[in-house]
Amino acid sequence: MALYYGDLLPFTGILLQGLWVGLYVTVIAMLAGSVLGVLLYLGKSGRSRVLSGFSSGYIEVFRNTPLLVQLYLIYFGLPQLGLNVSSIWAALIGLTLNNAAYTAEIYRAGFEAVPVGLREAASALGMKGGDIVRYVLLMPATRNVFPSLTNQFILLFLASSIGSIISLPELTNAIMDVSNTTYRTVEALSIGGLLYFVVSWLLAMGSRYTEARLFRWARRSHV
């Protein structure tokens, strides 16, 4: 079979529209999930037994079950309770709840990696409490967390393709639409795969560049 990409040209708009929906859902789920993730991390590491048990349970459940099953529970389960959800809302809720569990673990790893000895040293040197939190805890922790968070963003963008199974009109959905109308399956899938690859590569490059600029202060230290 000869490959012919010309048939796909009229569908460029549809593919880009799908890419836009995928990115848009990813950005919202990333922002909302990161906030929820902070709360989960605080709950897990806090003093309250109940909160820490709940947070750990939440994190383990969401990290040890497939996103698809979570989406099915929301998309097919909520209507059973009398709440109708559109595919976009189901995808937003599902990706946010799922992402929160992963970001919570990223925060935990990032904060735990800051040595306690540093804080003790800072207070022994007479640094003020607020300054210690800012310079000796938050800044190094942010630097630890940043690359993992941007990587999580890329993983979440790739995972948004799973939304197509509950008919979220994102890129994978658009690819399959184009493939079904043109019968150019190989062409549509390869162009779609290329789009995903280029976008995730650009995101990775962008994050590396931002990391280098943001954390110039840490280049020579080992904090």
Next chain:
Amino acid sequence: MFEAFGWNDLIPLLNGALLTIELCLTAGVIGSVIGVILGVARTSPRRVAKTISSIYINVIRGIPILVIIFFIFFGLPMLFPDLELSKFASAVVALTAFSAAYVGEVVRGSIEAVPAGQSEAAEALGFGYFRKLRYIILPQATKIAVPPGIGFIIGLIKDSSLVAVIGYIELTKAGSVVSNLTGDPITTFLIVGAMYFVICYGISLIGRWYEKRTGIHITSRRLRQPAGI
């Protein structure tokens, strides 16, 4: 019209869970063999081997596994009309292609995590490349690779749920079928989720036990990345 969810509905779900395990074992084992070769190639002094392996790993990791599954199931038969792949075979090929890339990355990271002095000492003692790899580097890298390897297995099990889209009746697809029969998606998918949880959490406990026993923690940021969501 619908029958309420009953004990009988557990049978197809348990059967689906077994097929999920079978699928992941097959794809995981073949993928790991290819992955080890890719990982070693990526750290080898040979330019060509390095480039090919690095392109493969980065391309697969930059594309959603769902697109790979669609490509194998719908695309390959168009490219090669004589090729007849069953649903199981398509699922295995897609998950293997994905596994190979992830294991490749784990192996590469683990080899690079072995202190450079080990490699230099082996060379100083007159070890050739393959002997050095076999007796010095790989035994140490294997220990480092266990925790991220376990993360990869959990990711593979979760991602295997996606082959439901090509109609292979593994655990998630079995869930869809039972959910349609009983009209009770909440009960069905809660049970399906619980089954995944038992499998994945059980495996993660093994990983934790290993880390505690050996004191090997994942320190490299690269190795800490989860295989799938």
